[in-house]
Amino acid sequence: xxxxxxxxxxxxxxxxxxxxxxxxxxxxxxxxxxxxxxxxxxxxxxxxxxxxxxxxxxxxxxxxxxxxxxxxxxxxxxxxxxxxxxxxxxxxxxxxxxxxxxxxxxxxxxxxxxxxxxxxxxxxxxxxxxxxxxxxxxxxxxxxxxxxxxxxxxxxxxxxxxxxxxxxxxxxxxxx
Amino acid sequence: xxxxxxxxxxxxxxxxxxxxxxxxxxxxxxxxxxxxxxxxxxxxxxxxxxxxxxxxxxxxxxxxxxxxxxxxxxxxxxxxxxxxxxxxxxxxxxxxxxxxxxxxxxxxxxxxxxxxxxxxxxxxxxxxxxxxxxxxxxxxxxxxxxxxxxxxxxxxxxxxxxxxxxxxxxxxxxxx
Ligand SMILES: [Zn+2]
Ligand SMILES: [Zn+2]
Numbered sequence: 001x002x003x004x005x006x007x008x009x010x011x012x013x014x015x016x017x018x019x020x021x022x023x024x025x026x027x028x029x030x031x032x033x034x035x036x037x038x039x040x041x042x043x044x045x046x047x048x049x050x051x052x053x054x055x056x057x058x059x060x061x062x063x064x065x066x067x068x069x070x071x072x073x074x075x076x077x078x079x080x081x082x083x084x085x086x087x088x089x090x091x092x093x094x095x096x097x098x099x100x101x102x103x104x105x106x107x108x109x110x111x112x113x114x115x116x117x118x119x120x121x122x123x124x125x126x127x128x129x130x131x132x133x134x135x136x137x138x139x140x141x142x143x144x145x146x147x148x149x150x151x152x153x154x155x156x157x158x159x160x161x162x163x164x165x166x167x168x169x170x171x172x173x174x175x176x
Numbered sequence: 177x178x179x180x181x182x183x184x185x186x187x188x189x190x191x192x193x194x195x196x197x198x199x200x201x202x203x204x205x206x207x208x209x210x211x212x213x214x215x216x217x218x219x220x221x222x223x224x225x226x227x228x229x230x231x232x233x234x235x236x237x238x239x240x241x242x243x244x245x246x247x248x249x250x251x252x253x254x255x256x257x258x259x260x261x262x263x264x265x266x267x268x269x270x271x272x273x274x275x276x277x278x279x280x281x282x283x284x285x286x287x288x289x290x291x292x293x294x295x296x297x298x299x300x301x302x303x304x305x306x307x308x309x310x311x312x313x314x315x316x317x318x319x320x321x322x323x324x325x326x327x328x329x330x331x332x333x334x335x336x337x338x339x340x341x342x343x344x345x346x347x348x349x350x351x352x
Contacts, residue, residue, distance in 0.1 A: 004333040008341055010293075064311075117186075118322040120311050133325065135240075135296050135311065146294040147345065149309065151327065151334060157180040158327060165184055169323065 002154035005051075009136060009148035011044035019049050020073045044150070045143055049074050051132055051152055052124065060125040060166045061087045064118075065099075065137040072100030076107045087111040088169050090119040100138075112173035119169070123162055131159045178330035181227075185312060185324035187220035195225050196249045220326070221319055225250050227308055227328055228300060236301040236342045237263045240294075241275075241313040248276030252283045263287040264345050266295040276314075288349035295345070299338055307335045 015038040034040060052059070052074050059078055066072070066089060079085045087104060091113040094101045105111050113119075123133035134150035136142055153159065191214035210216060228235070228250050235254055242248070242265060255261045263280060267289040270277045281287050289295075299309035310326035312318055329335065 004331065006334055006337040008337070114323075118318075120318065120322040120324050122311055123325065133310070133327070135298055135309075142294075142296065146296040147290075147341075148296050149299065149338070149341070151309070151329075153327075155180065158182055161182040161184070162325070165323075165325070 003051075003130060003152055004154070005047070005152040007044040007047055007134075007150040007152070009044050009143055009150070010145055011143050012039065013144060014039045014041060014043040014046055016046055016049055016070050019046060019053060020070060020077065022077070045070065048132070048150060051126065051130065053078065054130070055083045055126045057127050058084045058125075059086070059127075060163070061085070061089075062119070062121040062123050062166055062169060063087070063138055064090045064120050064122055065093045065096075065139050065142075066104075067096070067098040067100055067139045068143060069100070069140070071138045072103055075100075075104060075109065079104075079107055079109050085109045086166075086170060088119065088166070088173055089113050091115065092118075098139075112170060114169075114173055121165075123166075125159060125163055125166065128163060129156075129159060130154050131162050133162065179227075179306060179328055180330070181223070181328040183220040183223055183310075183326040183328070185220050185319055185326070186321055187319050188215065189320060190215045190217060190219040190222055192222055192225055192246050195222060195229060196246060196253065221246065224308070224326060227302065227306065229254065230306070231259045231302045233303050234260045234301075235262070235303075236339070237261070237265075238295070238297040238299050238342055238345060239263070239314055240266045240296050240298055241269045241272075241315050241318075242280075243272070243274040243276055243315045244319060245276070245316070247314045248279055251276075251280060251285065255280075255283055255285050261285045262342075262346060264295065264342070264349055265289050267291065268294075274315075288346060290345075290349050297341075299342075301335060301339055301342065304339060305332075305335060306330050307338050309338065 131153045136148040136150050307329040312324040
């Protein structure tokens, strides 16, 4: 059945190391449980990470704000696995402290940003078939404190127009 | 077929008087075209207004920011038509100049707001069956200038959890 899921935030803080560790480390870890003091159950953030990490071929990100370290690690991990990652972001937010954009660029991920106006989207498209979108900016502040929603939609009626919007923005923004 | 629609913003400025006029005035207007200088075609804003104005029984609004006058008029019109309108909003934004919340309250619409935290949702539920949600804050600035998205979804898999989220927030926030 096609995926249809809704996540609400704020999300309790949980350990996401098992999701974000590389496969060899994860295999080692599975024999010895993580010693950290955080809860290790599911949370809205861990569910969001799982959906992102399901990417096998492509990931488009169109994000006003991106500073959450766990989400940054997930995107970098996908890039290292050979997934084609493309990111567009808002130039005003990009310069702020804690932005993940610099890390992504240094990892070799393609990032473009607007020169004017206000790019307020917060969506991701996984393998051209799964849309992840909502009110949530990808910041720790929003994830842990705000009332937010994220829809996960596997339906071409929504994915196709969002892909077209991504391609419009990708063409319009200058590569830098 | 169930509604599945995506709106992207910014929206060109168009005249929405025909949509927002009361029925008698609208009937009179249909014989004489509106004399204003704005374009009179469809736009993302006019499509959003049409979806809202389709409400016959209930409208739940959960909005971080609400200052767009046309959307404020649409909500007031629905209230006058006997639709049960309930609004929750963020207290920080509510106090800003141009907020529609004061108008809604003076019209007799029930409004509740949070006391702490950050209510960042931007969704509406029409007749408990149509979900309208996305990145768009209901401000003229966002509608006319920002890159934004709105999904319109008629699918219980999404509507039911959003209704439950609305009822949680409605109970939690103080009536004032
Ligand atoms: Zn741990
Ligand atoms: Zn006009």
